[in-house]
Amino acid sequence: MHGLRALVVGCGVTALVLSPLFREPRRDSFPLSTYPMFADHPQDPWIFTVLGVDESGAEHRLSPALITGSHEAMQAAETVRLAVSESADTQIRLCANVASRVASAGRRSLVRLVVVGLQYDPVAYFTEDGDEPRARLEYARCDVPRAPVPE
Numbered sequence: 523m524h525g526l527r528a529l530v531v532g533c534g535v536t537a538l539v540l541s542p543l544f545r546e547p548r549r550d551s552f553p554l555s556t557y558p559m560f561a562d563h564p565q566d567p568w569i570f571t572v573l574g575v576d577e578s579g580a581e582h583r584l585s586p587a588l589i590t591g592s593h594e595a596m597q598a599a600e601t602v603r604l605a606v607s608e609s610a611d612t613q614i615r616l617c618a619n620v621a622s623r624v625a626s627a628g629r630r631s632l633v634r635l636v637v638v639g640l641q642y643d644p645v646a647y648f649t650e651d652g653d654e655p656r657a658r659l660e661y662a663r664c665d666v667p668r669a670p671v672p673e
Contacts, residue, residue: 566641566642566643566644566656567642568639568640568641569599569639569640569641569642570599570605570606570637570639570640571583571589571598571599571602571637571638571640572589572602572616572620572635572637572638573638574624574629574632574635574666575633575635576632577631577633581636582631582632584624586598587623588620588627588629589602589620589623591623602616602637605661606639606661610661610662613637613661613662614662614664616637616662617635617636617637617662617663617664620635621635621666622667624666625666625667632666633666634663634664634665634666635663635664635665635666636660636662637660637662637663638658638661639659640657640658641655641656641658642655643656
């Protein structure tokens with residue numbers, strides 16, 4: 523009798539462990555997980571930021587301090603993301619605020635700012651030459667105010 527009981531329990535546990543193989547991959551349940559966050563390839567993420575442009579047209583990353591006045595990278599990213607999700611006026615205001623900080627910081631080489639969304643393939647970014655964005659959306663641009671040069 524113990525042998526039959528052990529066989530039934532063993533087969534039942536084996537069936538439970540294998541059951542995720544026969545379900546839709548996105549369905550997740552406790553205690554047996556298919557770990558869909560690792561099994562699926564999600565849509566490539568967008569990164570929203572403000573880039574500085576010099577006179578030659580080359581783009582430069584700005585520090586979080588120039589974007590928001592804080593050294594927190596996540597705060598800068600969220601500030602830009604929120605502006606992008608709102609109106610064009612909000613995006614232009616953000617651009618003007620950042621331009622004011624850039625001018626105050628003495629970044630004379632930058633003549634223009636661009637609020638952009640950049641889409642990357644995360645796997646390619648870390649495994650091959652995928653550091654170029656797959657897609658780019660421009661939301662606002664503004665000029666960096668020029669302070670008079672001291673003589």
